Amino acid sequence: MASSLIASASVSTSRAAISPRWPRAAPAAAAASVPSSSRSSCPPLRASQERALRSRIVASAAPAKRPPTLSRVSTVVDVHLSDRSYPIYIGPGILDEPELLQRHVIGKRVLVVTNTTVAPLYLEKVTWALTYQNPNVSVESVVLPDGEKYKDMDTLMKVFDKAIESRLDRRCTFVALGGGVIGDMCGYAASSFLRGVNFIQIPTTLMAQVDSSVGGKTGLNHPLGKNLIGAFYQPQCVLIDTETLNTLPDRELASGVAEVVKLGLVRDAPFFEWQEKNMAAILARYWARFETDISV
Numbered sequence: 001m002a003s004s005l006i007a008s009a010s011v012s013t014s015r016a017a018i019s020p021r022w023p024r025a026a027p028a029a030a031a032a033s034v035p036s037s038s039r040s041s042c043p044p045l046r047a048s049q050e051r052a053l054r055s056r057i058v059a060s061a062a063p064a065k066r067p068p069t070l071s072r073v074s075t076v077v078d079v080h081l082s083d084r085s086y087p088i089y090i091g092p093g094i095l096d097e098p099e100l101l102q103r104h105v106i107g108k109r110v111l112v113v114t115n116t117t118v119a120p121l122y123l124e125k126v127t128w129a130l131t132y133q134n135p136n137v138s139v140e141s142v143v144l145p146d147g148e149k150y151k152d153m154d155t156l157m158k159v160f161d162k163a164i165e166s167r168l169d170r171r172c173t174f175v176a177l178g179g180g181v182i183g184d185m186c187g188y189a190a191s192s193f194l195r196g197v198n199f200i201q202i203p204t205t206l207m208a209q210v211d212s213s214v215g216g217k218t219g220l221n222h223p224l225g226k227n228l229i230g231a232f233y234q235p236q237c238v239l240i241d242t243e244t245l246n247t248l249p250d251r252e253l254a255s256g257v258a259e260v261v262k263l264g265l266v267r268d269a270p271f272f273e274w275q276e277k278n279m280a281a282i283l284a285r286y287w288a289r290f291e292t293d294i295s296v
């Protein structure tokens with residue numbers, strides 16, 4: 001299914017620092033669905049007692065804090081960065097699990113940053129997930145114009161305007177809901193608002209799910225060049241609901257698939273071979289067939 005594709009690509013993106021945790025409920029099925037090299041646990045970047053402990057937890061596939069009994073999370077990829085370590089949750093329909101998102105919110109104020117295309121599709125759902133049985137949390141949102149040409153300082157100011165007008169303090173959380181453009185803008189805003197606030201990524205394009213939401217790079221364009229202004233800033237978590245891919249235009253899906261193919265070619269031959277066998281199902285978004293037919 002889509003989760004396998006994204007998790008394998010995420011591991012390929014930053015193999016030295018991240019390790020996947022495959023589903024606890026059906027390990028045999030999961031093992032059959034991905035190339036074996038993508039299942040191996042990756043060593044952390046630097047050795048420290050704390051990180052060694054975290055690695056052991058990952059290796060033993062210990063349950064997360066409060067595992068929902070019927071969780072739709074099919075994969076958790078742990079990114080090991082000492083005190084900035086964070087999980088990437090992947091699965092179909094995981095935006096319907098409010099607990100998953102809420103456990104990473106700090107404070108009682110949330111600012112969702114999204115755009116005019118994604119807001120009508122997912123803003124209501126994300127607001128529900130943030131507030132369900134959680135009356136103390138209030139959610140503001142800022143809806144930016146859609147497009148790479150808006151990844152600039154003028155548009156960034158709209159995020160700061162909203163945050164300041166809403167009197168958000170340092171104990172607030174910024175949530176990026178959208179593709180790579182929104183992730184880059186919201187991440188950079190989170191890194192600099194009040195010298196840094198809590199940040200959650202909900203990437204909704206395949207490109208953002210396999211690439212831009214992983215690694216902590218944020219930034220915007222300057223008239224003289226792309227991505228010239230930015231910062232490295234890690235989120236508290238990345239939440240990838242693979243069902244958001246169902247509304248993605250074909251062209252955007254293909255753009256993300258191209259990134260996945262590149263990762264396979266450069267770093268992971270078995271993953272690349274697996275893609276070759278499943279490309280028709282991937283492009284057709286035929287996730288059910290994709291899940292059962294994968295063999296490497």
Ligand SMILES: NC(=O)c1ccc[n+]([C@@H]2O[C@H](COP(=O)([O-])OP(=O)(O)OC[C@H]3O[C@@H](n4cnc5c(N)ncnc54)[C@H](O)[C@@H]3O)[C@@H](O)[C@H]2O)c1
Binds near residue numbers: 146148204255
């Ligand atoms: N920070 C990094 O490490 C990194 C890495 C790679 C790319 N990037 C950046 O990412 C950006 C490209 O990201 P992108 O390809 O996601 O483009 P994008 O963010 O512009 O999204 C593409 C289009 O899809 C729409 N969209 C998003 N989710 C949707 C959904 N679920 N359903 C329907 N429509 C949806 C968007 O509104 C937009 O029109 C570039 O600015 C690039 O510089 C950053």
